[in-house]
Amino acid sequence: MIKHYRILEYALSSLLRRKYKNLALFLIYTLIVGVLSSVMFLTHSLKSEALKVFIDAPELIVQRLSGGRHELIPLGYADLIESIPGVATVQPRYWGYYYDPNTGGNYTIMARTTSAELDLITGTMPQEGQCAVGKGVAQARQLDINDIMFFTLGSEQKLMLKVVGIFTANSSILTNDLVIMDKNDLLRFFALDKDKATDLMVKVNNEMEINTITNKIKRTLPDTRPITRSEILRTYENVFNWRGGMALVMFCGTLLAFFIFAWDKATGLSAEERQEIGILKAIGWETSDVLTLKFWEAMVISLSSFLSGVILGYVHVFYFGGTIFDPFLKGWSILLPPFDPIPYIDIYQVVVIFFLTVVPYLASTIIPSWKAAIADPDTIMR
């Protein structure tokens, strides 16, 4: 133990002799681990939150397809679906998109489906002639409660609604671009047929029967596309999976940068480092001692960078809302919800980062040193 302690002391002195180079190494390494852990923390947190909240998503949504595209569904389909054994209720959903030319933002307009009072809203749910908006919409249009919101789709379709509710900021991840209004206002504004809805929401008596009911709906109404709750959940599980999609794009870039960096180290030692190994061998150090020294040198850099990087990632995501990813996530969207992710941590992901960063670095430092250490000291020093 004391031998390792002494070798660690020597390793630190050796690192301090090249302090600027090693400091730069520490900073780059920390930054790479910081970005990697930020990606993992953010995606895991978003995924966990999506999986927790969409547990209450509609059990089954039935869309109608026409010409291969999503089309309005006749309300008559609701009666046909309701007659299928096992179906409890069928409720039409009315929703659509609105491009706001004033702000350049896209809003999701939905008809009110409930009269229940909600926890995450300031004000009340709208009646006819009123609307409730998400925080993002309220900020973009500088709206407050009792203000009038104006919608227009050309000269004929105009709508003026009184804002009676604003969804709270902590619900922005769900409601940022949302405008909730009465069904009649929505039908009038979008000039929709009264006997059609955007899609149908189906409730079943026994959730175990959902796949059977889905198949029956497909057979009875071949021009429909049922989407089950489990498919919604699986979609979010895939979208925020760290091995694919959004995470992979960010992940690959930083990981490649790290591998180039580790490869550069692995391709050889500097003349100065070789000479140092030669001198140590000449004064009586064993090959195993040299390898222990190099192990500790690599460990000092990689372990301290890894720990600092993970701390940096955590602080970046959960205290600063992942600000460096903002422009990247925003894309062309005008409305991006402020990120305030709930810190769901998966230890497995931290272990993955450890094995992806620390282990390759240790190997890339020790292997060239081992090659130098087994050579004749006289040859290395020359």
Add this chain to the structure above:
Amino acid sequence: MLKARVFLWFLTIEILLLIILYLHSHFMVGLRQREVYGKRQLVRELTLTDLALFTEARYTRHLSQADMFTPFQDFPSSLDHFPAGSIVEPSYRKHTGE
């Protein structure tokens, strides 16, 4: 042995900090449980199906409701012109070809 001692202290502080952050995460998850219930209520009452993360295109706004062919919705083989389309995966249905 001063350097080794300073380094080991530094390492200990970092590990302690990580443990504190881990405990903090657990504490915050518990503290914000009410917020999660509120969001579940929103999802249930407003019949929401998707997160309002990417509002630039309908297939990125409603990832789970998107048509299976939407990345090429304008004309055959057209490239997806919305940045978000490049960072979100096709939905599960598209992924498995179901």
